[in-house]
Amino acid sequence: ELKVEQNPLFLSMQEGKNYTIYCNYSTTSDRLYWYRQDPGKSLESLFVLLSNGAVKQEGRLMASLDTKARLSTLHITAAVHDLSATYFCAVDTGNQFYFGTGTSLTVIP
Amino acid sequence: NAGVTQTPKFRILKIGQSMTLQCTQDMNHNYMYWYRQDPGMGLKLIYYSVGAGITDKGEVPNGYNVSRSTTEDFPLRLELAAPSQTSVYFCASSYPPVNYGYTFGSGTRLTVV
Numbered sequence: 137e138l139k140v141e142q143n144p145l146f147l148s149m150q151e152g153k154n155y156t157i158y159c160n161y162s163t164t165s166d167r168l169y170w171y172r173q174d175p176g177k178s179l180e181s182l183f184v185l186l187s188n189g190a191v192k193q194e195g196r197l198m199a200s201l202d203t204k205a206r207l208s209t210l211h212i213t214a215a216v217h218d219l220s221a222t223y224f225c226a227v228d229t230g231n232q233f234y235f236g237t238g239t240s241l242t243v244i245p
Numbered sequence: 246n247a248g249v250t251q252t253p254k255f256r257i258l259k260i261g262q263s264m265t266l267q268c269t270q271d272m273n274h275n276y277m278y279w280y281r282q283d284p285g286m287g288l289k290l291i292y293y294s295v296g297a298g299i300t301d302k303g304e305v306p307n308g309y310n311v312s313r314s315t316t317e318d319f320p321l322r323l324e325l326a327a328p329s330q331t332s333v334y335f336c337a338s339s340y341p342p343v344n345y346g347y348t349f350g351s352g353t354r355l356t357v358v
Contacts, residue, residue: 226346237287
């Protein structure tokens with residue numbers, strides 16, 4: 137059974153601090169996606185990582201993919217309150233995505 | 246350009262009732278998907294379709310049925326609703342290959358009582 141594990145599941149961090157969310161997966165794949173979900177809302181695409189070593193950055197968020205280690209990271213730099221949300225990674229197996237359980241991020245002043 | 250449209254947004258069903266969740270996309274995407282999201286959890290795939298007339302089961306298909314008669318529409322049918330089907334349902338679509346990720350609808354919040 138394919139597993140996609142995120143950690144931490146819950147993250148409370150102060151504004152201005154840095155932190156990394158990890159996404160480990162158990163199958164061979166070179167396609168990984170990060171999504172953001174605000175409470176009661178749908179999922180918004182953040183990053184699409186399509187090869188080993190891919191790195192994408194948008195504002196205070198940076199995502200990377202290591203397909204050999206089956207690991208993706210989402211790094212948060214100098215967190216601000218607007219980044220409070222749940223973040224999901226998803227692995228593409230060819231026909232479907234498998235989602236992680238999500239990381240609920242709360243940024244506090 | 247509406248993207249992926251789901252209706253209804255909210256619904257309360259009694260145990261044993263049936264209903265159809267509607268999903269329509271106007272992006273000419275071949276691939277469409279139905280996911281459910283239980284509280285505090287990730288998304289689980291119910292069914293997917295790679296084109297009109299083609300559907301396949303995902304991780305959690307029991308209690309659901311789908312059809313794909315057109316490229317645009319991918320309805321999800323719940324027969325004999327059960328409390329375990331209380332969830333938020335998301336429809337999504339994409340191009341193959343999935344270089345741009347999925348486009349998600351706004352979701353349907355279903356409660357079975």
